Amino acid sequence: xxxxxxLVPPALQAEGVVKQYPGGGAPAVEGFDVTVRQGELFGLLGxxxxxxxxxxxxMTTILKPSGGEMHLLGFRIGSDNHSIKKCIGLVPQEIALxxxxxxxxxxxxxxxxxxxxxxxxxxxxxxCLEFIGLTDRGNQKVITYSGGMKRRLNLAAGILHEPQLxxxxxxxxxxxxxxxxxxxxxxxxxxxxxMTMVYTTHYMExxxxxxxxxxxxxxxxxxxxGSPRELINQGGCMSLEELFLSxxxxxxxx
Amino acid sequence: xxxxxTMVKKELLLLGRDRGGLLVLFAMPAVLVLxxxxxxxxxxxxxxxSLTQVLLVDQDRGGLGREIGAKFAETGNLEVVENLDGxxxxxxxxxxxxxxxRFKVAIVIPSGxxxxxxxxxxxxxxxxxxxxxxxTRPPTPELQVYYDPTVMGGFRMGIxxxxxxxxxxxxxxxxxxxxxxxxxxxxxxxxxAQIDPKFRDMVSVPSLDFTWDNETxxxxxxxxxxxxxxxxxPTPVQQNVPAWTLFGIFFIVVPLAGAxxxxxxxxxxxxxxxxxxxxxTILGGKIIAYSMVCxxxxxxxxxxxxxxxxxxxxxxxxxxxxxxxxVLICLGAAxxxxxxxxxxxxxxRSIEQVxxxxxxxxxxxxxxxxxxxxxxxxxPLMQSLSAISPLNWxxxxxxxxxxxxxxxxxxALPVGKLLLFAGVNLLVAWGVLFxxx
Numbered sequence: 185x186x187x188x189x190x191l192v193p194p195a196l197q198a199e200g201v202v203k204q205y206p207g208g209g210a211p212a213v214e215g216f217d218v219t220v221r222q223g224e225l226f227g228l229l230g231x232x233x234x235x236x237x238x239x240x241x242x243m244t245t246i247l248k249p250s251g252g253e254m255h256l257l258g259f260r261i262g263s264d265n266h267s268i269k270k271c272i273g274l275v276p277q278e279i280a281l282x283x284x285x286x287x288x289x290x291x292x293x294x295x296x297x298x299x300x301x302x303x304x305x306x307x308x309x310x311x312c313l314e315f316i317g318l319t320d321r322g323n324q325k326v327i328t329y330s331g332g333m334k335r336r337l338n339l340a341a342g343i344l345h346e347p348q349l350x351x352x353x354x355x356x357x358x359x360x361x362x363x364x365x366x367x368x369x370x371x372x373x374x375x376x377x378x379m380t381m382v383y384t385t386h387y388m389e390x391x392x393x394x395x396x397x398x399x400x401x402x403x404x405x406x407x408x409x410g411s412p413r414e415l416i417n418q419g420g421c422m423s424l425e426e427l428f429l430s431x432x433x434x435x436x437x438x
Numbered sequence: 439x440x441x442x443x444t445m446v447k448k449e450l451l452l453l454g455r456d457r458g459g460l461l462v463l464f465a466m467p468a469v470l471v472l473x474x475x476x477x478x479x480x481x482x483x484x485x486x487x488s489l490t491q492v493l494l495v496d497q498d499r500g501g502l503g504r505e506i507g508a509k510f511a512e513t514g515n516l517e518v519v520e521n522l523d524g525x526x527x528x529x530x531x532x533x534x535x536x537x538x539x540r541f542k543v544a545i546v547i548p549s550g551x552x553x554x555x556x557x558x559x560x561x562x563x564x565x566x567x568x569x570x571x572x573x574t575r576p577p578t579p580e581l582q583v584y585y586d587p588t589v590m591g592g593f594r595m596g597i598x599x600x601x602x603x604x605x606x607x608x609x610x611x612x613x614x615x616x617x618x619x620x621x622x623x624x625x626x627x628x629x630x631a632q633i634d635p636k637f638r639d640m641v642s643v644p645s646l647d648f649t650w651d652n653e654t655x656x657x658x659x660x661x662x663x664x665x666x667x668x669x670x671x672p673t674p675v676q677q678n679v680p681a682w683t684l685f686g687i688f689f690i691v692v693p694l695a696g697a698x699x700x701x702x703x704x705x706x707x708x709x710x711x712x713x714x715x716x717x718x719t720i721l722g723g724k725i726i727a728y729s730m731v732c733x734x735x736x737x738x739x740x741x742x743x744x745x746x747x748x749x750x751x752x753x754x755x756x757x758x759x760x761x762x763x764x765v766l767i768c769l770g771a772a773x774x775x776x777x778x779x780x781x782x783x784x785x786x787r788s789i790e791q792v793x794x795x796x797x798x799x800x801x802x803x804x805x806x807x808x809x810x811x812x813x814x815x816x817x818p819l820m821q822s823l824s825a826i827s828p829l830n831w832x833x834x835x836x837x838x839x840x841x842x843x844x845x846x847x848x849x850a851l852p853v854g855k856l857l858l859f860a861g862v863n864l865l866v867a868w869g870v871l872f873x874x875x
Contacts, residue, residue, distance in 0.1 A: 244712040269714040278705025282448070284455045296444040297715045341709070351712075 201252035227395030273347030332363025445723020467686025478674035500552025680836030698783030732772035
């Protein structure tokens, strides 16, 4: 039940969101308007420095917006942060794990902080390890894992508590094709089970495969929004990558 | 509470697997307290504060050697040795032993020393009674003292002054003996010369029995100015055990700030910020876990001071019955160090910065705080600077407890300063990690 009664609120609604870093010159994000419906797998695309990570950080309550309004699952960001944090999950760009702890210990730690305990926690740890194919390696230290295994465990730590809304910030960077394929399959499984996702990546084929809608960002603003097919057709392009380059330019972004 | 315990357990788990961190936290202060205390005990020997053996070559055998042996033994710090490897030592062997550093000092009483002294004393006393004395002018007797070049000035001065006092006393005794022997004879002579012969038998000279030469009229005793009847004198052990405990406690800054910096670098901190866990829990978990480690350091170094150091020849560390106050001081220092580590971890941009700045700042704070050299031995400027070092506050509290016999009330101010320091550091860390976003 949502806090607003029978109406199902959007999973995420952002209106005129601005983020200005202190002493940072131009705003990192300006006039950001996006709505993500519940059950959607929503892609956020943009070149380096477009503001994707800043937006994800504001959506996950890590950063405070300098202006505008954001609502997640009916809760207002800023005043209902604790409630929001219980309902969301984050898979950060970095391998946000304790390298000297085993996979099981990492999941135990994050699960306890989400309020899981006892048999329920043990069950979720076992399920998550099986979900990412690390059941047999669960008692090994993370530092001994390959890049792909670490990425999969990074995902497991974000879904351990079965969040309603999952944020994934470039979750497949720097891994082998097999691990990437497994992660994408698992994300689709989770989405089919009703988990809403906001996904940022630089890989266009991932977006085309996973996302039902995307927003393309550049210089802190949304410059295009719709399903990948709609956007490609509107732009008269052959692929999402061609559209992306036509919208954001071919100049290098560092 | 469950979240806080989870944070504490995680910190302890990670620390337990960080061999480098454990070495820094436990092995380093343990080795430092052992080495520094043993070195300082040796320095005390050089300064004559602890028992030092003094070689004595008594070629004279006239009583002065026995007097030196007895007086040195009375000090409790000096022991006269006349035999080496089962043989009576001669002058050359003694000089060689001191030259090799086996002994710090050798005293040679040349043969005929007492005889010449007696001759001079006799002449001196007889001259006092107006007798015309023909002085034979033998060479002035000289006591020869040889020092190891490493012996410190204070010790040399102490030995020199001690020997002068002993010779003065010995000479006075000889003079008194001579005086006691001559006085009745001279009196008799004077009486016989000045009284009518009819009355001479009616006047007798009283027999003299001077026993004041060994009589002590004024005593000098040594006391520590402690309160509550505590009689512990400052020793290297009483100074070093708390000093290196504090140093070890403050060195948790390096692994703690490093752990925080690593969490920030690896994105774990970002993940924590997106989780339903408060900043107080995140910081509190670290402070509690590292404070537990500090208590472990405290007990380890305490045990070294109680058992290992005495086994290696130093005095025993005495804490007295105030150990709960010592634990309180330890916790105050632990919270201050943890908070400083959190501030450092929040302000730094890399683990290299943390390692370098953390180590340097703690070593500097220890140096000016009286950990390595007591504050009273510093120049006035450094003494003023020491007042700003948190290690000095901790040291002040510990010394107040273990040397001056302080109590909870007397350590409240330095512990309060430590907690205030912790509060300021935590506010800065909080602002950087949670507010400035």
